[in-house]
Amino acid sequence: MGRLPLHNSPNKSSSVYSFTWKLLAIAATCLALYTWSPFNDCHRSISRVSLETGAYEDICSQPEPAASQSNFSKAYSTPEFLEESAKRLSGAIKIPTMTYDDMGPVETDERWAPFADFHEYLFETYPVIHKAANLTIVGGYSLIYTFKGSDSSLKPLLLTAHQDVVPAVTSLDRWTYPPFDGVIDGGWIYGRGSSDCKNNLIALMTAVEHMLNSGWKPTRTLILAFGQDEEISGFSGAVNIDKHLKGVYGKNGIGMIVDEGGMGLDKQYGVQVALPAIAEKGYTNAIIEVDMLGGHSSVPSRYTTIGILSKIVSAIEDSNAFQPRVEKSTQHGDKSEVPDWIKQTISSNNPDLKAVAEKFAQTTPQNRYMVQTSKAATLFNAGIKVMRPLEEVQNTYLNLIEPIAQAYSLRLNGTSFSESPIGNVSVTWAEESSDPTPISPFTLASPAWVSENIYRWSPARVGSRLNVHTVDEKIMTSGHVDGIRFFTELIVQADDKSLEL
Numbered sequence: 001m002g003r004l005p006l007h008n009s010p011n012k013s014s015s016v017y018s019f020t021w022k023l024l025a026i027a028a029t030c031l032a033l034y035t036w037s038p039f040n041d042c043h044r045s046i047s048r049v050s051l052e053t054g055a056y057e058d059i060c061s062q063p064e065p066a067a068s069q070s071n072f073s074k075a076y077s078t079p080e081f082l083e084e085s086a087k088r089l090s091g092a093i094k095i096p097t098m099t100y101d102d103m104g105p106v107e108t109d110e111r112w113a114p115f116a117d118f119h120e121y122l123f124e125t126y127p128v129i130h131k132a133a134n135l136t137i138v139g140g141y142s143l144i145y146t147f148k149g150s151d152s153s154l155k156p157l158l159l160t161a162h163q164d165v166v167p168a169v170t171s172l173d174r175w176t177y178p179p180f181d182g183v184i185d186g187g188w189i190y191g192r193g194s195s196d197c198k199n200n201l202i203a204l205m206t207a208v209e210h211m212l213n214s215g216w217k218p219t220r221t222l223i224l225a226f227g228q229d230e231e232i233s234g235f236s237g238a239v240n241i242d243k244h245l246k247g248v249y250g251k252n253g254i255g256m257i258v259d260e261g262g263m264g265l266d267k268q269y270g271v272q273v274a275l276p277a278i279a280e281k282g283y284t285n286a287i288i289e290v291d292m293l294g295g296h297s298s299v300p301s302r303y304t305t306i307g308i309l310s311k312i313v314s315a316i317e318d319s320n321a322f323q324p325r326v327e328k329s330t331q332h333g334d335k336s337e338v339p340d341w342i343k344q345t346i347s348s349n350n351p352d353l354k355a356v357a358e359k360f361a362q363t364t365p366q367n368r369y370m371v372q373t374s375k376a377a378t379l380f381n382a383g384i385k386v387m388r389p390l391e392e393v394q395n396t397y398l399n400l401i402e403p404i405a406q407a408y409s410l411r412l413n414g415t416s417f418s419e420s421p422i423g424n425v426s427v428t429w430a431e432e433s434s435d436p437t438p439i440s441p442f443t444l445a446s447p448a449w450v451s452e453n454i455y456r457w458s459p460a461r462v463g464s465r466l467n468v469h470t471v472d473e474k475i476m477t478s479g480h481v482d483g484i485r486f487f488t489e490l491i492v493q494a495d496d497k498s499l500e501l
Contacts, residue, residue, distance in 0.1 A: 070492045072211050073485045085206055085484060086189055086477045088125055090182035092198045093191035095121060099164040099232045106140030106236070115141040115228060118163055126205050128212045133224075139240035141228040147208070149221040155255030155501050156221035157494040158245070159487065161201035162230035162237065162260070165193040166469050174471045188474045195465035195475045197260045200458060201226055203483035211488060219495045220255070254453075255501025258490065261456025263366070264465075270337040276457035285430035286397050288312060290410070292423030303408055305423075312404050312425070321396045322373035323354075324361035394429060401425060453501070459486035 075081055095118045098111070106112045119141070123130055133145040141163065149156070168179035177183040179192040193199075204224055223245070227237025245254060263275035290305040290312070341359055345351045361368035398412070404425075405412040411424040458465070464479030466472070494501065 067489070067493055070489060072214055072216065072488050072492065075210065076481055076485050076488075082477055082481055085202075085481050086184050088206060089189050089194065089199060089202045089475075089480055090184055090191070091121060091125065092118070092202050093182035093189070093193050094180055096168075096180045097164050097193070097228075098167045098169075099229050100167060101232055103229065103232060112141065112228075115163060119143070122205065126209045128209050129205060132212055136244060138244050139228060139236035142237040142241055143224075143226045144241060144244060145208075145224040147218050147222040147224075149218040149495075151219050151497060152221075154220040154497065155253060156223050156249065157491065157501065158223045158225060158254050158257045159204055159490075160225045160227070160241075160257065160259045161197050161204060162227045162234075163198070163201065164227070164229055164231050164237075165196070165198070166231050168192040168473075171471055176472050179473070184477065187477050189477055189480065190472065190474045192473055194473050195460070196468040196473070197230075197458065199460075199465065199475050199480050199483060200260050203459075203480060204487050207484050207488040207491065210484075211491065218491075219497055220501075222491060222495075223254075256494070257454040259454065259456045260458045262458060264458060264460045264462045266462040274457065276455045278455065286394070287428045287430065288401070289426045289428075290423065291426065292410075308404065308408055308410070308425075312401055315404055316397070316400050319400050321400065324357035324368060324372040325353075398427060401427060459483040 095114050097114045097118050100111065103109055103111060122143075129145065133147055136144040136146070138144065143163070146156075168175075172178065175190075177185070177190045181191060182194075183190045208222070208224065225241045225245075227234050227241060229235065229237045262277045265272060265274050267273070288309065290309045292301075292303075292305050292308075341356070345353075345356045357371055361372055402412055402417075404410075406417040409418040409420065409422050411417070411421045413426055414424065459482060460475070460479045461482065464476040464482070466474055493499065
């Protein structure tokens, strides 16, 4: 408890080329429906057909009876609450908590200074929370709010978001409004972080502040954790939050974690479907450098380092080394609106999952990279942001590069393919890599993995939060209030002693 303390490198240019790879952590994700939703939509659950047996079974089944809306959420429908909520998010956007890949220690890098301002803003905006919660700060600026429950036998609920945003320092003339002005206009809130993910952070704080003001006292311990560097992999924030919570509650001490992510709420095949992520891709960065003797441009060699490097990039981008893959399928929808190719797959005892995966991948780019490893060129010579990819693809990567090294008499990581090599292609791997996460349970009967019981879902309708990480990032004001309503009801439901997390 108490007042938040205030805390008080240019990009390297080189011939290195960074290539991003993302490996699918799971073959397919279950599309969970909520029988009751804070978005006031009617949902219905339809049993799926097992691909293995052809028999019907309940997967992603819904709780019965359906939950009803709590009294806490009733205040969220007023115009006054809508306006006040938008102002709170706007104020958070105005503080430019940008993180860069080359951020230094919090004690010495002045770019961390806005985080102190952001902490002060939270303290002033949510006074009831700061009186009721036990606040722990780790990693310099990462916040852990703990609201101790009355029943210590119940494992805590952990809800997370992040304070930092990706940089918005280029293409400023293309923004409708400056990225850190937090303008509210036409039912939208504009600015960097409006949809990734200060909207979730402010929604969580607003929900809990309102509940505390309304007399709520937690039965189950509630933890809000807000990292400082999610956009640059979370080594100061998420890592230290994890260490702290493990130290307090033990390795298997958290009942459930809900983080940002997923694909929102969307109408598919006649029903509203919540699309949470039950696992997350890993990543790795490959760094490629071509080293050859140079010369003057007036008498150039036949092949230049830039030309060969470009051929390597093209070979990787043009390859079909990674194919979409689906292992299971579930049916939750109106049969009259489900395409025949899906119905045939569901009902078949021996489905062609390879063909199904490709058909699904062709529907949208987002769907393709939900079931397929992705690869993307992200940095050439210099840049602000390096996107993050995964490590099991390293051999594939080298196999794509080797024919080019052979064709141009180059070594590959020192290995020669000709008697007189004229240079070398080096491929190294960034130290910051991660494996895919475990798959969280997705049926009502699934055994709880506790700390692995992690669900990533940002509570927003598809189309209500736009332009994440790019120009004119924005969220609908009504969509932001939907998020407040969802987090409120999630906390209420999780506070039920009969619910086993």
